[in-house]
Ligand SMILES: Nc1nc2c(c(=O)[nH]1)N[C@H]1C(S)=C(S)[C@@H](COP(=O)(O)OP(=O)(O)OC[C@H]3O[C@@H](n4cnc5c(N)ncnc54)[C@H](O)[C@@H]3O)O[C@H]1N2
């Protein structure tokens with residue numbers, strides 16, 4: 201890389217070799233141009249206002265690329281669907297969510313591409329919930345200029361894959377079966393439906409209908425069947441998931457003929473959750489801790505179900521790492537370690 205003096209009129213597209221200060225009394229004092237900035241046509245007049253007839257620019261060696269251009273090229277290659285890119289600045293580009301959804305990160309590939317020292321790609325966690333406009337990752341070029349061969353090396357590792365994508369939400373109709381003799385008989389007021397309504401507001405989905413049944417296996421199975429018939433796209437049961445003789449909900453779900461993915465998930469709170477699929481419809485058996493705790497395993501699984509993701513037994517086992525909630529005084533989820541793999 202070489203430093204050259206050139207007339208400002210010839211500076212468009214060239215790279216500034218050092219910071220250049222502008223002072224406008226009562227208005228501005230600072231580096232109007234910084235080392236590494238690329239000059240565009242609008243900048244010529246500003247440079248003249250600053251008294252510059254000539255400036256120092258960096259001349260790129262053959263086979264090298266400016267940090268901003270390289271960051272742009274790389275950022276475009278690593279993004280999949282529903283992600284937008286910021287402008288390049290100081291060799292860095294931020295990636296943001298174009299719409300609400302679940303972030304998908306190819307973690308292994310992320311580690312592979314970061315084996316090139318000149319390219320630094322930083323990511324949020326796989327499977328986190330993002331609102332439109334949320335930042336999720338950064339792409340930075342380490343030196344001011346990077347050799348083209350490093351970009352080729354990066355492309356060879358990436359192939360036709362990408363690192364990041366956002367799976368959008370689809371609002372689904374949810375059928376809820378509340379179980380428990382104490383609720384059915386009216387001894388206590390149901391807390392499941394109000395809790396779930398709050399969760400639907402936060403994550404999405406809408407209540408199709410809810411049915412309260414006693415702790416009777418056949419009644420649980422029949423209520424699920426009725427809600428399925430009515431067009432439920434997700435089925436949820438509340439309560440009766442633990443070890444007492446009256447905890448009969450898992451049996452009620454099994455008796456529908458649904459395929460059980462797993463009963464018992466290594467996440468706290470929420471160990472006693474069951475996930476099954478019944479003709480492709482997810483069935484979630486929720487333990488009663490969901491009505492007591494602010495955030496549980498439900499909040500890790502349900503938003504992903506809204507994207508149409510199909511969970512395997514292994515996906516549920518993977519939740520064990522990071523699946524321990526700290527019960528903070530003020531809950532910051534999802535900006536915390538809960539559910540981060
Ligand atoms: N010895 C063990 N005890 C418990 C275990 C265990 O593994 N071994 N598991 C614990 C876990 S984890 C959970 S979570 C809880 C609750 O599990 P259940 O889903 O079986 O809850 P229930 O027995 O049905 O009810 C517990 C409690 O919550 C009230 N409840 C239930 N449904 C409603 C509702 N719709 N509205 C309001 N309140 C409701 C119910 O009246 C009980 O007071 O079990 C641990 N125990």
Ligand code: MOO
Pocket residue numbers: 467468469470471472473487488489
């Ligand atoms: O389903 Mo329970 O967490 O684990 O309280």
